[in-house]
Amino acid sequence: MTLLRYEDLSITLPGTARPVLDGIGLTVGAGEAVALVGESGSGKSVTARAALGLFPEGARTTGRVRVDGTDLVGADAASLRRVRTATAAMIYQDPRAAINPVRRVGDFLTESLRLVHGWTRDRARGRAAELLDAVGLPDPVRHLDQYPHELSGGMLQRVVIAAALTAEPRLLLCDEPTTALDVSTQAEILAVLGRLRRERGLGLLLITHDIELAASVTDRIYVMYAGRIVETAPVGDLFTTPRHPYTAGLLGSSPPLDAKAPERLVPIPGAPMGLLESAPGCAFAPRCRFAEPGRCDQAPPPLSDHGPARVACHLAGELTLTPHRDRPGDHHPHRNQEVR
Amino acid sequence: MTTDQPPLLRVEGLRKTYRTGAAEVVAVDGLSFTLRPGGALGIVGESGSGKTTTARMLIGLERPDSGEIHVQGRPLAASVRGRAARLARAKAVQIVFQDPYLSLDARITVAATLDGVLRLHGTRDPAERAARVRTLLARVGLGDREAAALPRHLSGGQRQRAAIARALAVEPAVLVLDEAVSALDVSVQAQVLNLLADIRRDTGIGLVFVSHDLAVVRYVCDEALVMYRGRTMEHRPVAELLTAPDHPYTRLLLASVPRPGWDPDSISRRRRALDPLGAPAGP
Numbered sequence: 001m002t003l004l005r006y007e008d009l010s011i012t013l014p015g016t017a018r019p020v021l022d023g024i025g026l027t028v029g030a031g032e033a034v035a036l037v038g039e040s041g042s043g044k045s046v047t048a049r050a051a052l053g054l055f056p057e058g059a060r061t062t063g064r065v066r067v068d069g070t071d072l073v074g075a076d077a078a079s080l081r082r083v084r085t086a087t088a089a090m091i092y093q094d095p096r097a098a099i100n101p102v103r104r105v106g107d108f109l110t111e112s113l114r115l116v117h118g119w120t121r122d123r124a125r126g127r128a129a130e131l132l133d134a135v136g137l138p139d140p141v142r143h144l145d146q147y148p149h150e151l152s153g154g155m156l157q158r159v160v161i162a163a164a165l166t167a168e169p170r171l172l173l174c175d176e177p178t179t180a181l182d183v184s185t186q187a188e189i190l191a192v193l194g195r196l197r198r199e200r201g202l203g204l205l206l207i208t209h210d211i212e213l214a215a216s217v218t219d220r221i222y223v224m225y226a227g228r229i230v231e232t233a234p235v236g237d238l239f240t241t242p243r244h245p246y247t248a249g250l251l252g253s254s255p256p257l258d259a260k261a262p263e264r265l266v267p268i269p270g271a272p273m274g275l276l277e278s279a280p281g282c283a284f285a286p287r288c289r290f291a292e293p294g295r296c297d298q299a300p301p302p303l304s305d306h307g308p309a310r311v312a313c314h315l316a317g318e319l320t321l322t323p324h325r326d327r328p329g330d331h332h333p334h335r336n337q338e339v340r
Numbered sequence: 341m342t343t344d345q346p347p348l349l350r351v352e353g354l355r356k357t358y359r360t361g362a363a364e365v366v367a368v369d370g371l372s373f374t375l376r377p378g379g380a381l382g383i384v385g386e387s388g389s390g391k392t393t394t395a396r397m398l399i400g401l402e403r404p405d406s407g408e409i410h411v412q413g414r415p416l417a418a419s420v421r422g423r424a425a426r427l428a429r430a431k432a433v434q435i436v437f438q439d440p441y442l443s444l445d446a447r448i449t450v451a452a453t454l455d456g457v458l459r460l461h462g463t464r465d466p467a468e469r470a471a472r473v474r475t476l477l478a479r480v481g482l483g484d485r486e487a488a489a490l491p492r493h494l495s496g497g498q499r500q501r502a503a504i505a506r507a508l509a510v511e512p513a514v515l516v517l518d519e520a521v522s523a524l525d526v527s528v529q530a531q532v533l534n535l536l537a538d539i540r541r542d543t544g545i546g547l548v549f550v551s552h553d554l555a556v557v558r559y560v561c562d563e564a565l566v567m568y569r570g571r572t573m574e575h576r577p578v579a580e581l582l583t584a585p586d587h588p589y590t591r592l593l594l595a596s597v598p599r600p601g602w603d604p605d606s607i608s609r610r611r612r613a614l615d616p617l618g619a620p621a622g623p
Contacts, residue, residue, distance in 0.1 A: 039525035182386035183596040184611050191604035216598035253530035255559035257597055267530030271495045
């Protein structure tokens, strides 16, 4: 069952050269973990926020975002409130920014139960303690009386996840939930999210800049570039057979951990496209080492089917992209990509 | 690491404690290492491990409680008074921070920043300085347009290149990089990592590369030192550390790096076994 469905969602801000989001289509089913991967400015956070009906101020929005069937574009306050309080919840990057530093953890967790659902203090506290236990905190009752500064970042992110669970949502939106955390803490948080998904059948949308992380914990990946989805595929396919040069470039840019690694990384030249820039054709063409003048700079490539993947590239199907990292000595069919 | 040359950098028994109320936190404890000319040492650890405190002691922003830092055989003065001593210290060790806004003056152009550094360090002739600024910026892949720009008009990657050029302007013996690529997008990060590899190969500068990212350390460094709660857990050539980690903490760090087929549950259990209290306490 599809919990979250974007249909051709486009968002344009006044005074910008290109849309923030351009024709986004994406689905998350119940019990499914899906990743949206992109660099800064790709539009991934704007996409995530749209699933709560949070659209940028003054923006022109077209298309649909359906959460459990309800379209949030142009939705009235009552429907938005219903989605936000009962269906979907968001976890942000920095738990310290999501929690009031002068209130106790217990107050933070019981506030919505008492205000929205009218529970008594004791009943709400009991529920809050259950939730802290569910996210793996060692001493739930004691944590209820603690202040945020008494907890580490990893513990606090669990508190924020517990808070997101109070309304028993069916969809969790996680915007870089572990980026501010240490690597071993990151593993713990992802273990918690994975367990919640399995046990409660939650749909999970993971927003991240880290394609390796996305591949480690999700089933399907969407890769975004300059407001568009450029490739989507099941995780295994994306890693062994990237079909978009940007996806292959991302994989070649992250240094691998194995000891027999290449002597040189193969970065993508240039920088991601800002909102004040636009390109008549493929937005990635100015950085793409395969780009062909007269072909890639004419019109934006549509997302089309290629095997198990969907790819937005004029040359998709013609290119053989190195599945993982390029090794020194690999030849490249077109001009050399070596740019500092 | 066996060489007849004296080490570029020698750190001996470095210790630093902070006082928070009545409690004393040991940020760095008994840290010792040497760096040969042209060497690159990665200092790896999580938050609270003492890696940033170490970086700050190396450039004199923090004073160690005890221990010594020697650069090219000369002790780094515990405090610097006067212009000559400050300039000497600046020539010994330079740093690039995670956020280049901290090392670039927001009000003046990148070229003016570099020009100021060169003037301070005794290049009198403006034409000579201008030529050197162009060379330095070309070294990090920046051109005339970026030279004339204010830091806020540059992208994150360009700013970090400018910060590297600024640090290189004084031709320091040692360059400390404190999470210098952590905030960059991965495609841009790769460009800066390649740049660092080139600089190391071409100049013989010593790099101390502080990072939480083992893969990045593997790429830039030949040795890595793993810190945990201020102590050194393991210090070995990078390739060895990755293939045959000795310390359980190093093994946990390695296992924690996400990869396909990864099992975060088992990492959680191992982490608890290693540290029942949960997250490390930070200063």
